[in-house]
Amino acid sequence: MRVIDIHNHFFPESWPDLAARYGTPDWPWIKHTEAGKADIMVGDRFFRHIYSACWDPEVRLQEMDRDGVDLQVISATPALFAYDRPVEHALDCARLFNDAALELCSRGKGRLKSFCQVPLQDTDAACKELTRCMQSGHLGVQIGNHIGCKNLDDPGVITFLHHCANEGAAVLVHPWEMLGRDRMPKYMMPWTVGMPAETQLSVVALILSGAFDRLPSTLRICFAHGGGSFAFLLGRLENAWHHHPVARGECEHPPSHYLNRIYVDSAVFDQRTLQFLVGAIGAGRVMLGSDYPFPLGEERVGSLIRQSNLLQDTKARLLSGNAEGFLRIKTESSEGADRSEPATAASPPVPEPGRLTYSSYLKVPELLELQQPQSSPLHHDELLFILVHQTYELWFKELLHDLDAVVANLQKAGAAPHSHDEVYEAARLLRRCTEITRVLVEQFTILETMLPTHFLAFRGMLEPASGFQSEQFREIEFLCGLKDEKMLRYHRPTPEAYASLKRRLEEPSLRDVFFGALQAMGNLVPPGANVSEKEQFDARAQAVHELYKDEHHHRDWIDVCERLTEFDELIVSWRLRHIQLVERVIGIRMGTGGSTGASYLKLTLDKKFFPELWEARTLLTE
Ligand code: HEM
Secondary structure (H helix, E strand, O other), rough: OOEEEEEEEOOOOOOOHHHHOOOOOOOEEEEEEEOOEEEEEOEEEEEEEEHHHOHHHHHHHHHHHHHOEEEEEEEEOOHHHOOOOOHHHHHHHHHHOOOOOOOHOOOOOOOOEEEOOOOOOOOOHHHHHHHHHHHHHOOEEEEEOOOOOOOOOOOOHHHHHHHHHHHEEEEEOOOOOOOOHHHHOOOOOHHHHHHHHHHHHHHHHHHHHOOHHHHHOOOOEEOOOOHOOOOOHHHHHHHHHOOHHHHHHOOOOOOHHHHHHEEOOOOOOOOHHHHHHHHHOOOOOOOOOOOOOOOOOOOOOOHHHHOOOOOOHHHHHHHHHHHHHHOOOHHHHHHHHOOOOOOOOOOOOOOOOOOOHHHHOOOOOHHHOOOOOOOOOOOOHHOOOOOOOHHHHHHHHHHHHHHHHHHHHHHHHOOOOOOOOHHHHHHHHHHHHHHHHHHHHHHHHHHHHOEEEHHHHHHHOOOOOOOOOOOOHHHHHHHHHOOHHHHHHHHOOOOOHHHHHHHHHOOOOOOHHHHHOOOOOOOOOOOOOOOHHHHHHHHHHHHHHHHHHHHHHHHHHHHHHHHHHHHHHHHHHHHHHHHHHHHHHHHHOOOOOOOOOOHHHHHHHHOOOHHHHHHHHHOOOO
């Protein structure tokens, strides 16, 4: 597995005395203390201990070998940005260190590449230096996350970012000059508290200012240290965006819409955080970044990702695949394939980074990250168990989507009894529901390839999770008309699920809407006062009976009736196949949800969504 580290730093072994060169104090300088060790000083002030990996490619390459890193993209240090200095000094300083970076890379046996720095306080000068650097071999640029009081949504910075996109330069945003320093004089808090907040501020400024609506999607921009506190607080930002107009800013979409415009590195130092980051930002958007060889860097570069529980494919993306796209560098396997080759049938065009792709549209990396087995070491069949259930839930989602549309069409049909379009549309969508359910009945056979002993090996870890808690299954039942308030109790632990089921209980069901439409058409007399449930049921069955008796006039409604009946029938088939699976796998054991298992489930076989449609068949005569 190739490994690319996109966030690490260097210092040259020596550089001119900048204070003397520019005639101003407090520039960084290097004080060699003993062989292979040095201190970075800023004026008279100690800034940081460093060692020879910063300047000696031999040491660097040895440590890269030790850690299994193939390629590093080195950057200078924010302390050298000099955004608050006269532009000619900042430009000269940038040139010195940009050329020093290339010199170090030239001794790196092809395993060191670099990001340049630019005098960002002056847009023209920054753009020119970037162009010069890209022409001389840098892969992109490291910028600070603000210029004094100006955030990244400053018009000058936006112009510069446009220029980066045009030049094909990757951008690494590094926090610096941390906010609230007066309140954080101790314990490295500017690094541990200030830096994450700075980075979050930058991402939020870019999003809310609408910058991503204007910047080309080809811009590749990465935020250091996992994007700071951004991912963790995205929910808060999103909530504010939806509920408080003043918090909306100028962006066209909610903040989460722009996640596919940013990358973050993996410098978060905690497995749970890495896992969360991959879930929140996306497996295609996190890249190995180590902060090597600084004291706060990852000690064994790449170990956080390697030791994680992420899938192999995801690890490969984080360790190198995503960086290859971000940096636009060729992979070993694609070495022979030239992106500029004309497209032929055998070699379709290679999509430009940042453009919509199959994976980014379908969120494939995120989808493949959603299987989180409980068994450790992983029991081979647990992945299948999770995937089959997830597939069911995805189809349940589509069923609800279609059934809601059936309800809407039947409501319209009731409101306009002479229009047939809505009735046809309802029948068409119901046909889709029956086809989906047919697949769902069949799918149980895949789970039956799992031996009962294999399931029992990890079943205990799943308690007290149970199919009783499938919110969508219960929603389908409630939506179709099979409403049982008692079932709500299984959803108490999840308030959102509880609330949406409660809403389904209160809303008119498909069954209600169907008979409402028959009433509107005059085929069913509305129930008067004191009419018993039984009498109402009989009247509804009779109304269906009348439809069937006059096939010539009611062909469209009969089609709806047939589809509803078929759907009902297939749901019973689903229940039956589920019971067979349950008996095959756990026999007559109790369920993890506390029911008596198969014997409880058998009681559900008599449940019907549309009993009047079945009753009408009994009423029909030859
Ligand atoms: C090894 C495979 C399976 C076993 C052993 C199993 C077992 C059970 C048991 C015993 C129950 C009764 C409730 C309880 O006490 O927990 C139940 C309910 C349920 N299961 Fe499964 N199940 C399996 C697979 C599936 C699959 C693949 C789905 C797909 C979504 C599913 C969906 C449901 C649903 C929706 C219920 C509630 C049914 C109702 O209340 O009518 N189950 N399951």
